Amino acid sequence: MSTPIALVGIGKIAQDQHVPAIGASEDWDLAATVSRHGNVPGVENFADLDSMLAARPDIGVVSLCLPPVPRFEYAAAALRAGRHVMLEKPPGATLAECHALQTMAAERGLTLYASWHSRAAGMVAPAKAWLADKSLKKMEIIWKEDIRRWHPGQDWILEAGGMGVFDPGINALSIVTEILPDPIHVAGAILHVPENRQAPIAAQVSFHHPTAQVTADLDFLQTGEQTWTIRAETDQGTMTLTFGGSRMHIDGVEQTGADPDPLNAEYPRLYRHMTGLVASGRSDVDLTPIVHVSDVFTLGRRVAAPPFDF
Numbered sequence: 001m002s003t004p005i006a007l008v009g010i011g012k013i014a015q016d017q018h019v020p021a022i023g024a025s026e027d028w029d030l031a032a033t034v035s036r037h038g039n040v041p042g043v044e045n046f047a048d049l050d051s052m053l054a055a056r057p058d059i060g061v062v063s064l065c066l067p068p069v070p071r072f073e074y075a076a077a078a079l080r081a082g083r084h085v086m087l088e089k090p091p092g093a094t095l096a097e098c099h100a101l102q103t104m105a106a107e108r109g110l111t112l113y114a115s116w117h118s119r120a121a122g123m124v125a126p127a128k129a130w131l132a133d134k135s136l137k138k139m140e141i142i143w144k145e146d147i148r149r150w151h152p153g154q155d156w157i158l159e160a161g162g163m164g165v166f167d168p169g170i171n172a173l174s175i176v177t178e179i180l181p182d183p184i185h186v187a188g189a190i191l192h193v194p195e196n197r198q199a200p201i202a203a204q205v206s207f208h209h210p211t212a213q214v215t216a217d218l219d220f221l222q223t224g225e226q227t228w229t230i231r232a233e234t235d236q237g238t239m240t241l242t243f244g245g246s247r248m249h250i251d252g253v254e255q256t257g258a259d260p261d262p263l264n265a266e267y268p269r270l271y272r273h274m275t276g277l278v279a280s281g282r283s284d285v286d287l288t289p290i291v292h293v294s295d296v297f298t299l300g301r302r303v304a305a306p307p308f309d310f
Helices: 012-024 049-055 068-080 095-108 124-131 166-179 266-280 288-299
Strands: 003-008 028-034 044-046 061-064 084-087 112-114 136-144 185-194 202-208 213-219 227-234 237-242 247-250 253-255 301-305
Touching: 003 012, 003 049, 012 028, 012 266, 028 049, 044 049, 049 068, 061 068, 061 266, 068 084, 068 095, 084 095, 084 266, 095 112, 095 288, 112 266, 124 166, 124 227, 124 237, 124 247, 136 166, 166 213, 166 227, 166 288, 185 288, 202 288
Parallel strands: 003 028, 003 061, 028 044, 061 084, 084 112, 136 213, 185 301
Antiparallel strands: 136 227, 185 202, 202 213, 227 237, 237 247, 247 253
C-alpha cells in the first residue's frame, strides 16, 4: 500500500523530477500539493502549508521543493505537526537552520532527510569504490551550466541566500564529499558577483587535501553543452566523472554500470531511500556540502562582474 505524501513548491524541479518520481513509485501516493502558482492535474492543491496540514492529517510525509530561504519555516511547521520531512538540496539557507531542524526531528522521533540528488547518479558509487584504495594527486571540479536554461526568471537564486552558482555547484560538492576517502576543506575562493546581484555568477575554489591539489571552477553562464565534470588523478590512473556523475571513464575507457538510466534514476532513488528512512525511524542529514559553501562565502574574495538580467 502506498503512503500519502505532500509536495510543497511546484516549480521546475518539482515538475521535472519529483512529480514523475513519486508517480512512478509503488511506495508513494502524491496526495496533495502546496503552491500559490503551480499545481499537478488531478491532485488537491492548497495555497498554504498550514491549510494542508489542518485538512489532511492522513498525510504523514512532506517533501519540500521551495527555494532555500523560506524552507526552514515550512519544514519546522511540518515537523511541529508531526510530519516526516524530505528536503530538496540545499537543506537550508544556513547551517544553523539545518541544525535546528535536526533537533526538532530528533525530539519528535520524526524522519528528516536532506537529499543530495547528484549523489544518486549512476556512477557515483562505482567512482567511490574505485578511489577507495588510491592515493589522490589532483582533482579538478568543472561545473558549468546555463542559469537561463535551468532557472529561467528565478531571481531568488542570485539574491542573498540563493547561493548563486553554488546552487548547482553544491551538486558537485555533494559528489566529491561522497567519493573522496579523505576529507577536504575550503582553503580559498574568488567569487564573481554581478553588480546588480547579491550572489556569485561564477567562482573558483581551492581546497585543502592531505596529498592532492583540489580545485573547483564554477560558471553559471555556460551556453551550449553543459559541463558537469570531476577529474581525479591518482597513483593508479585517472578517473573522470561526466554528465553529473552518470558516466565514468578510467584512463579514457568508459566504464559500464548496472543502471540502464544512470542520470534520470536519481530522484526515484531518493524516494526509495526516504521510504526506508521512514520505515526504520531514521534520519539522514549530511551537511558536509553546505559546510563547504558556507566556508566559501566566509573566505571568498569578491570581485565585481557585469550586471546580469534574465
